[in-house]
Amino acid sequence: MSLVRGARAFLNRSGLLLWALPLGMFALFFFYPLFTILSTMFSRAGEIIPSAVWEPLLFTSYQALLSTLLTLLFGLPAAWVFSQFDFTGKRLLRTLTMLPFILPTVVTAAAFNALLGPRGWINVLLMRLTGDPTTPINFLNTFTAILVAHVFYNIAIVIRVVGSAWSQLDPRLEQSAGVLGASPWRAFVSVTLPLLRRPILSAALLVFLFDFASFGVILMLGGPAYQTLEVAVYTEALRYLNLPMAGLLSIIQLACTLGITLLYGRVNRGRVVPLFPRLRGEGVRKPRTWRERLIVSMTVAFLFTLQVLPLAALVTRSVTRLEADRGQRGEVQTGLTLDFYRELFVNKSQSLFYVLPAAAVANSLRFAALTTIISTTVGTLLAFAMVKKPFAHRWLDAVVMLPFGASAVTMGLGFIVAFNGTPLARGAFPWLIPLAHSLIATPFVLRAVQPALAAIPTSLTQSAAVLGASPFRAWWEVEMKLISRALLTGALFSFTISLGEFGATSFIARSDTPTLPVAIFRYLGQPGALNYGQAMAMATILILVCALSLTLLEQLSSALNGAD
Amino acid sequence: MNKFIFSLVTVLLLLLAACSPTPTQTPGPVTLTIMTHDSFAISEDVAQAFEEEFNVKLVFLKSGDTGAALNRAILMKDAPEADVFYGVDNTFLSRAVQEGIFESYTSPVLAEIPEEFTAGLSGVVTPIDYGDVCINYDRAWFAASGLEVPGSLEDLTLPAYGNPQGEGLLVVENPATSSPGLAFLLATIAEYGEDGYLDYWRALKTNGVVVVNDWETAYYTNFSASSGKGLQPMVVSYATSPAAEVIYASEPLTEAPTASIIDPNTCFRQIEYAGILKGTSNPELAQRFIDFMLSPRFQEDVPLQMFVYPVNPQAGLPAEFLRFAATAEEPAVLDPVIIAINRDEWIREWSEVMLK
Numbered sequence: 011m012s013l014v015r016g017a018r019a020f021l022n023r024s025g026l027l028l029w030a031l032p033l034g035m036f037a038l039f040f041f042y043p044l045f046t047i048l049s050t051m052f053s054r055a056g057e058i059i060p061s062a063v064w065e066p067l068l069f070t071s072y073q074a075l076l077s078t079l080l081t082l083l084f085g086l087p088a089a090w091v092f093s094q095f096d097f098t099g100k101r102l103l104r105t106l107t108m109l110p111f112i113l114p115t116v117v118t119a120a121a122f123n124a125l126l127g128p129r130g131w132i133n134v135l136l137m138r139l140t141g142d143p144t145t146p147i148n149f150l151n152t153f154t155a156i157l158v159a160h161v162f163y164n165i166a167i168v169i170r171v172v173g174s175a176w177s178q179l180d181p182r183l184e185q186s187a188g189v190l191g192a193s194p195w196r197a198f199v200s201v202t203l204p205l206l207r208r209p210i211l212s213a214a215l216l217v218f219l220f221d222f223a224s225f226g227v228i229l230m231l232g233g234p235a236y237q238t239l240e241v242a243v244y245t246e247a248l249r250y251l252n253l254p255m256a257g258l259l260s261i262i263q264l265a266c267t268l269g270i271t272l273l274y275g276r277v278n279r280g281r282v283v284p285l286f287p288r289l290r291g292e293g294v295r296k297p298r299t300w301r302e303r304l305i306v307s308m309t310v311a312f313l314f315t316l317q318v319l320p321l322a323a324l325v326t327r328s329v330t331r332l333e334a335d336r337g338q339r340g341e342v343q344t345g346l347t348l349d350f351y352r353e354l355f356v357n358k359s360q361s362l363f364y365v366l367p368a369a370a371v372a373n374s375l376r377f378a379a380l381t382t383i384i385s386t387t388v389g390t391l392l393a394f395a396m397v398k399k400p401f402a403h404r405w406l407d408a409v410v411m412l413p414f415g416a417s418a419v420t421m422g423l424g425f426i427v428a429f430n431g432t433p434l435a436r437g438a439f440p441w442l443i444p445l446a447h448s449l450i451a452t453p454f455v456l457r458a459v460q461p462a463l464a465a466i467p468t469s470l471t472q473s474a475a476v477l478g479a480s481p482f483r484a485w486w487e488v489e490m491k492l493i494s495r496a497l498l499t500g501a502l503f504s505f506t507i508s509l510g511e512f513g514a515t516s517f518i519a520r521s522d523t524p525t526l527p528v529a530i531f532r533y534l535g536q537p538g539a540l541n542y543g544q545a546m547a548m549a550t551i552l553i554l555v556c557a558l559s560l561t562l563l564e565q566l567s568s569a570l571n572g573a574d
Numbered sequence: 575m576n577k578f579i580f581s582l583v584t585v586l587l588l589l590l591a592a593c594s595p596t597p598t599q600t601p602g603p604v605t606l607t608i609m610t611h612d613s614f615a616i617s618e619d620v621a622q623a624f625e626e627e628f629n630v631k632l633v634f635l636k637s638g639d640t641g642a643a644l645n646r647a648i649l650m651k652d653a654p655e656a657d658v659f660y661g662v663d664n665t666f667l668s669r670a671v672q673e674g675i676f677e678s679y680t681s682p683v684l685a686e687i688p689e690e691f692t693a694g695l696s697g698v699v700t701p702i703d704y705g706d707v708c709i710n711y712d713r714a715w716f717a718a719s720g721l722e723v724p725g726s727l728e729d730l731t732l733p734a735y736g737n738p739q740g741e742g743l744l745v746v747e748n749p750a751t752s753s754p755g756l757a758f759l760l761a762t763i764a765e766y767g768e769d770g771y772l773d774y775w776r777a778l779k780t781n782g783v784v785v786v787n788d789w790e791t792a793y794y795t796n797f798s799a800s801s802g803k804g805l806q807p808m809v810v811s812y813a814t815s816p817a818a819e820v821i822y823a824s825e826p827l828t829e830a831p832t833a834s835i836i837d838p839n840t841c842f843r844q845i846e847y848a849g850i851l852k853g854t855s856n857p858e859l860a861q862r863f864i865d866f867m868l869s870p871r872f873q874e875d876v877p878l879q880m881f882v883y884p885v886n887p888q889a890g891l892p893a894e895f896l897r898f899a900a901t902a903e904e905p906a907v908l909d910p911v912i913i914a915i916n917r918d919e920w921i922r923e924w925s926e927v928m929l930k
């Protein structure tokens with residue numbers, strides 16, 4: 011009996027149980043395939059070209075830094091507006107800003123093309139207005155396109171992560187500063203901003219790492235003149251078949267990711283200020299002064315232009331017929347049609363690989379649900395472990411972020427080499443897909459939950475215990491309740507990451523379980539207006555599925571938490 | 575503290591269990607796995623015909639584009655994931671043969687295949703289909719502008735097809751990231767030689783040739799005759815693309831909106847091969863599948879599924895192919911061995927000139 015108790019006490023003290031599952035997952039599904047593939051790569055013939063390292067490394071860092079700063083510049087005001095004000099259409103806009111996150115780059119490229127391309131809606135409109143036959147806006151294949159696309163993808167991270175922390179801030183702190191004579195600006199700079207430092211840095215880190223590992227945006231919107239490390243790994247591994255070089259580039263990318271995360275840990279040290287929680291919706295109000303109204307409407311207009319217009323252009327494109335009309339260039343012949351949707355249900359070529367839209371939706375949703383379950387569980391365990399049983403904290407923190415820096419090509423090949431012949435690869439269900447997605451999704455859950463958890467004053471659980479609550483009840487009623495909003499943010503990101511992921515999926519997916527992005531890609535692989543239209547229709551379905559799922563998840567959370 | 579972990583883990587496991595379909599372990603027919611690229615397609619009834627004849631279940635492992643799929647097969651050569659590999663082309667062939675991933679097999683049907691496709695193969699792989707990578711042009715644009723359609727690679731450097739200030743009339747794909755892009759680069763090397771092709775590309779660059787990374791962008795964003803309605807009336811694509819434009823038009827067409835330039839030495843012929851992977855546990859069935867791929871049943875399915883031509887001259891072509899698709903009479907030719915030795919070097923040199 012005492013042995014059992016002793017073992018239990020040990021487990022409790024060391025937090026081994028908390029650590030076991032997350033670390034096990036990372037060891038088995040990240041480090042094992044990674045080391046397997048890297049050792050395979052270096053054992054193959056090929057040549058290391060040192061000069062081919064510097065250029066992509068410098069460009070990768072430069073564009074990631076610039077993209078992150080821009081995302082913060084536009085994201086922080088938006089986070090403030092979302093956390094402080096109530097306005098018409100707020101919920102809808104919040105869901106819509108999340109949507110770009112799901113889009114496979116091939117669809118984003120098509121969306122920007124439909125809006126800003128040589129014959130995009132805006133160029134066509136401007137050409138009509140000015141009567142000038144040359145296209146006024148040359149957007150695609152430019153550095154600007156890369157930056158805009160990165161802000162388009164990642165602004166949701168800043169809005170969600172910083173916004174949810176901001177809405178948890180006690181307004182009385184700023185009010186007290188005001189009472190003590192500080193100007194609103196001073197109160198913001200010396201009270202609010204320091205309290206928001208952690209979430210801002212958290213968001214900035216995520217955005218930076220995403221931009222650092224950018225692949226599709228660079229390939230499809232930036233064009234051949236730009237090359238990130240991730241793109242270089244792809245060309246070295248799959249075009250030149252130069253595996254040692256691909257391995258070296260992968261290691262450099264991983265090392266940078268580790269270095270940046272460690273640096274972040276260093277900057278982010280210091281005491282966490284415990285914050286007493288706020289009631290839901292407390293302090294959120296309608297904009298009152300004309301200045302507030304102006305800021306709110308400018309933010310809404312900006313987000314609408316950046317996030318909603320490209321998507322709207324794409325949706326419009328899926329119901330518009332734009333046949334290349336003979337002899338009438340420049341004039342766009344439009345006709346509304348539902349043909350593209352109708353044709354999705356027809357296996358025109360009798361292909362064995364035809365997939366019903368509903369089946370692709372079902373596959374995508376199933377992988378996304380599994381990813382959400384795995385990553386919220388693992389991420390929450392990790393957050394508790396890091397807060398309650400800290401252990402080599404900074405290093406582990408960095409290790410968890412490593413999957414961001416692992417090239418999709420390298421990881422995809424790693425999964426194949428490591429798990430070939432195992433039930434995971436050969437079984438009836440492609441488990442590898444949600445597991446691979448969870449590697450990227452877990453850090454999101456951790457980043458969202460950990461600050462919220464760390465900010466809970468210990469006195470709250472202690473009071474619960476004093477009032478007679480069991481440890482379980484105190485955990486469930488106090489801690490879980492208080493992190494539920496953050497947890498939901500993490501779950502939303504997990505779900506959307508999985509829905510839109512294409513890179514690693516394309517390696518490990520099987521042709522009998524195609525996801526929506528895979529189905530979109532199949533249509534885009536062949537010429538013909540119908541194929542293009544069907545790809546747009548499939549992309550619209552992806553957008554709708556995601557919008558619906560997000561709305562449901564948000565509804566569920568407000569139902570669990572009482573009124574919003 | 576323990577309780578919540580247990581509850582979390584229990585909930586997790588329960589949910590996972592609820593979600594995962596139960597694996598069915600019924601002793602069914604033998605499985606034959608074919609590893610291939612993402613563009614592979616086959617009609618349901620054609621696949622079924624083979625499955626029924628040999629009481630076998632066909633599994634297709636799509637593994638990315640040609641380069642990705644081949645690399646995967648090479649990586650896994652000690653523990654092959656499949657029995658047959660389909661889709662290695664003449665730009666990658668020598669590499670695959672060098673790596674020794676294939677088992678020799680000479681199909682009896684090979685005797686019926688023209689020598690053009692079988693020369694120099696020494697019985698390792700079997701040619702299945704071919705397609706010409708050619709410049710496609712926007713017919714309406716050329717009709718309206720009154721400009722003549724270029725008749726040779728040299729014509730493309732003429733000022734009439736260029737725009738020294740900005741983007742010219744031709745969009746090509748980056749050979750480092752795109753397989754038609756690589757094929758077109760090889761066509762220029764066949765025409766101008768190893769010493770001359772870079773000068774040719776410099777001339778194209780001066781003339782404002784547009785380079786993008788992938789076929790999807792080139793065709794759907796930049797090409798003026800596609801749905802993207804871009805700015806370039808000429809694109810590097812396939813000689814079968816005009817037929818696809820008709821078959822997959824959004825409203826019935828009697829004429830293709832595009833056509834290919836198929837003048838001598840302007841196109842590069844890609845030949846795709848299939849081979850039996852070393853270490854297969856079903857060599858017999860794998861051989862039967864290679865034979866089947868050369869048979870008229872499969873060969874006649876190839877055009878409309880993958881928009882390439884069958885190598886077996888006995889296979890009939892669909893009407894759309896006869897009307898709208900084309901094959902080059904004199905495609906540019908390069909020895910696969912020379913391609914294998916120099917490919918990477920050529921691409922790197924090309925990138926130096928075109929992208930810097």
